[in-house]
Amino acid sequence: MNSEVAKFLPMVDFLETVLGSNNEIVLHDFSDLEHSVVDIRNGHVSGRHAGAPATDFVLKVLNDDELAGGDHTTSYLSHSVAGKPLRSVSYFIRDGGKIVGMLCINTDTSLIDELQYLTAQIGSVYHSLTKGPILDAESGPAGIEHFSTSTDDLVRRSVSAIEAATGKAIEEFSADDRLEAVRQMNADGVFLLKGAVAQVAEAMGISEPSVYRYLQKARRESQGS
Template sequence: MNDAMKKQYSIIVEFLGKALGPDYEVVLHDVDDHINSIVAIANGHVSHRSVGGPMTNFGLEVISEERYKKEDYKINYNGISKDQRILRSSTLFIKDEKDEIAGLLCINFDDRRYKALSENILKLCHPDKLVELNTSYDSSTIVDNAEERFYGSAAEEISSVLDKYLSENGIPSDRLSQDDRLHVVDILNQKGIFMVKGAVKEAAKQLACSEPTIYRYINKVNNE
C-alpha cells in the first residue's frame, strides 16, 4: 500500500471510529507487511490490538486464495478476540489501479452492551428463564468455527492451534508424534500462517522439531 493510500484510508479509519462509536473497532491493514500489518486502528480496545499488529488468519487467507479477485468485500462473519469474545466482522478489500490487493479495511463490532440491554428490557415483562431460553446460543460452536481470530503475533496463533489440538485429542505436549505434528502444520498451513515471516521458526520451536522438518511437512500437505 503506497503512502497516499495509507493517508487516505487512515483518515477514514479515524472518521468511522468516531462516527460509529466505541463498540466498533476499525482497522487498516497493509498487505505488504504481514508482521506489522496494522497501520491505523480506532477503538483498538475491542480486540486489544494496536498499530504494528500482525495480519489475521482471515487476511492471510484472502491473500493466498486471491478472494479479492472475485469479490470486493465480505460482511457479517464471526471474529474472535484474544479474550474469546465473539465479534461481528466485515472487511473491505482495498485494491490498487491494477486491481491487485493493497490493503484491508475491517470493522469489528462488539455487541455485548446491546445484548445486555436487550435482555434487561425483556426481563421487565418476561420471566428470567424465558428470556434465557430465547436469547442464549452455543457460543462455543461459534468460537470454534469463527472465520477470523485476532492475535498479537504469529506465536500466539500457533500456540492457540496447538493447545486446541492437544486438548481435543488428549495428548500431552511432550508426546506429539510425527503424525500429530503433520496434522498441526496442516491446520496452520490452511490458515495461511506460514505466509508470516518467522512463522516456520516459531512452529518448529513449539512443535519441538527442526525448521527443515516444518518445511518438509508443508510440502507434504501442499502436495496431498
C-alpha cells in the same frame, strides 16, 4: 505503505467520528503481514495497537481465492485479545485485482447483547418463551476470527486449536499427527508469515528442517489434489 491502502487513511478518521468509541476501525497493509495494522482507532475494543500482525482470518483470505471474492465480507464473529466476542466486517482493498489491505470495523456489542438477553428473560416470565444464545456460532466463510498481538501469539493459538481438535497434547503427537498439524496450518495460511516455521518448530518441539519437510509434503499433496 501501499499507495492504494494510503487512500483509505482519511476514512479511518471519518469512521472514528461517525461510529463512536465502541467501534474499532482498523486499516491493514499486507506489505508486511507481521505488522499489517498501519492505523487503528479505539484499539481498546480488540486490545491491539498499530504494528499488530494480520489475523488468522486475514491469512485464510489471502490463501483462499474463493474467500477473497467480492469486495467485502458480511458480518462475522471475532474475538478480542482477551476473548470478548465482537462483530466484524471487512472491506478488501485491491491493487490491480490483488488484495493488498483491508479496512475493518470491529464492534463491541456486549451492552446490546446483555440488553437483548435481559429482555428475553423478562419476556419469558410473561410469555413462557425460551430464547437461545444471543450470539450464535455464525462466523462468515472462514470461521471465527481471533485477534493477536504478535505472530508468536497467532502460531500458539493455531497449535492450541489443533490440540483441542485432536484431544492430544503437542508432545504426544506422532509423525502423522505432526504432518496433519502442519497441513492444517498451511491451509490456514500460517506459513505466509515470516518466521512461522521457526515458531511452529519451537511450539511442536521439533527442528526447523523437520517442519520444512512436513510443509513440503503437505504442499506437494495439495498441488497434486
